[in-house]
Amino acid sequence: MNHDDPTLRITRLFTDRRLLAIPMLLMIAIFLYGFVRIGFESFTPKGEFTLDLYTEFLSEPVYVRVLVRTVWVAVVTTCLCLLLGYPVAMLLARSRHRDLLLILLISPWLVSVVVRTFGWMILLGNRGAINLALKDLGLIETPIKMMFNATGVIIGLVHVLVPLMVICVLSVLIQAEKQLEEAATSLGASPVQTFARVIWPLSLPGVYLGASLTLLTSTGAIVTPLLLGGLRDGMLGTQIYQEIFSMFNFPRAAALAIILLVISFLLVLPLLAHESRMRRKRGL
């Protein structure tokens, strides 16, 4: 083969895997630039370094409530996703029609979050389908408030995030050997004991991954809390949105973004730490 063939040299140049470093570095650079810019902005609102924006935020009860509500909504959403998603994942792991069911599971993702959230508004409103039905059945006198509060946000977020949890858990469940369950049975473990002592511990990596993703997504959620939560009971995401689009207070929005980042990190950190400890133990 002629090594000086110019076309070959060009082909080689473009198929060199090291080229992939270029888009990667570009991504990292842009991310870092944004991150540094926002951090800088939040610490120097008036040109000098100050922690004012942070101390101001943390000493204002309204903001602290937003913070607590954000964490609360994220944690409850994650727990509900796990509770609803885990049995579905188990069902899918055993089903012969897994592929079809998976498509059904993720089909809601084909519809934009905004549209889906409007759907929930039709269902959950004070004059929504659910309240009307309950009233017609004579089960309630006054409508149950399911919208423009944390309940609405959680319902909306769970709907968006359950498939994510299912997929994360499913990915580890289908890897686990079927024979481990049979082994547990042969050692006298009832179905409940088999779940508690074998299936659940083996699925923890998937659970942690799913929980991390749902926690991160729900702490940073904007659209769902904006539409179903209203502006009064805001979350960090909606607060940032307001600071930018209503108050035009970029430094404060930047400070909130940094706080959001730290909160998300703190929520996910214990999960990741425990997961990596487990991995090391099992020699993976």
Next chain:
Amino acid sequence: MNTSTRQLLQISDAHKHYGTVEAVRGISLDVTEGEFLTFLGPSGCGKTTMLRMIAGFEALTRGEILLDGRPISQIEPYRRPVGMVFQNLALFPHLDVFENIAFGLRVRREAEAHISKQVRSALELVDLAEYGKRFIHQLSGGQKQRVALARALVLAPRILLLDEPLGAMDLKLRRQLQAELKDLQRRTGTTFLFVTHDQEEAMAMSDRIAVFRHGLIDQVGTPMDVYARPVTRFVADFVGDTNLLEGRIVIGGIEIADLGLKLPAATGSRAIGQQVAVSIRPEQVFLCAHDSSRVGGEVCAQVVSVEYAGMYVKLRLRHSGTGKEIKACFALGEGSMAAVSNENDLVSLRFGAHALLDQ
């Protein structure tokens, strides 16, 4: 069978159908307490399905299995006093060796002191006393095998089912583990029900062998029985090497057309003139120096090939009259070398023990 021994497991007319596929088609078998019984057969013969029905991982389509006289279908799989060692061993990767073995005891909610005593003696039983803290991925193949055995035996099961647990091991390790397994069975006195497709393995370890074919048992007997007195073509062919010959019942014996020879035989209730198959093991074919004045009971053959296999030598011969190929095998002992010939030599053959086979 000795009436003083107890029937631990009684399988009667067991069937298992998957849709139109009949994996097990009517198996009846008694398992005696304390014996080492092997299910031997090629893959897809129903031996593993039968084992899984005893364990409770598959339900019987028809028939019944009695364990200590009690229908097994009435006992939840996890309540059956039956242990199992799986082909892939199925050790728990999230638990260390100690906890793997303790699993069954913890599930039974035994006291902690009792658990640790039991597990330690189980670890000693399989010679892994120092390995309690290791994780499964830190063990060799043979060690994993022993953990799987200890995990099942620590619960003192009435019967231990072993589903080709040596299948994935290399030959040398297999031979070593076979000996360990047999030794463990003797020491614990546990009834072992072992599944394998390796006839040598079955012969080496078992008290009795049940030879499976197409979801049925062709023959049950001691390794010697099955080898020396196979009852079907399949058993004769599958267990060990053999010469399968076509013959016909005549007065006082059988006439073997393939050899142009009449052999005396106990023909039992078979009718004169009936076609039968005859199995003659290679080591029951004897060589003599060729003598043109053929004595009765001898046939003339030509050596096709000679293959030395260490302790013994294998010959392929061709019958001078009918052209039928005959396998012969000799131990290399004193004097036998004299009889071993070179290719193309003419020799005389005599035949020892043979077995009449049902078709």
